[in-house]
Structures are given as C-alpha cells and as structure tokens.
C-alpha cells in the first residue's frame with residue numbers, strides 16, 4: 787500500500803477526522819505518479835526497530851516525483867519513508883539546511 791493510500795484509509799476509519807479526510811481527497815496530482823503505487827508489497831511505514839526502510843528507499847530511487855514527495859513530507863511532517871528518506875533523515879536534512 788502506498789503512503790497516500792495508507793493515510794486515506796486510516797483517516798476513513800477515523801471518520802470523526804473529516805478535515806483530514808477532505809485534505810486526503812484533494813491530494814496533489816503528483817501522488818498518482820509515485821513508483822510506490824507499483825509496489826504494494828513494500829512497506830513505506832517501517833516499524834521502529836524492525837526495519838530500516840531499505841526496500842522502500844530502493845523504490846523511491848527510481849521514482850520520477852521524488853523531489854515533490856520529499857517536499858510534501860517535510861511540509862506536512864509526515865511519518866514513514868517519503869522521497870527516499872525516513873522521518874529522522876528529513877529532520878536532519880532540514881536542520882542542516884537551516885544551519886547553513
């Protein structure tokens with residue numbers, strides 16, 4: 787399941803969170819081009835201590851919308867693998883960018 791799809795269904799199951807659901811319905815068009823859509827067997831939300839997210843990052847390396855995905859994840863403080871990076875890696879990159 788792709789990151790956007792997982793978020794969509796999670797929000798749908800919490801129907802009381804309608805503002806978030808509305809946000810997901812109007813998701814950016816680049817999400818439809820994500821390479822992750824062709825790899826439903828790969829988890830983009832590794833469980834802490836159980837995975838490095840390496841399989842997901844390998845899929846991201848061939849993705850044509852990697853830059854858009856990374857920027858979206860930073861802006862929305864997403865969890866999991868987005869744009870070929872983990873949440874921790876995005877925080878580190880953001881801190882380094884702010885410091886330079």
Ligand code: SF4
Nearest residue numbers: 820822846849855869
């Ligand atoms: S960069 Fe990775 S997570 Fe983002 S759309 Fe592409 S394959 Fe999916």
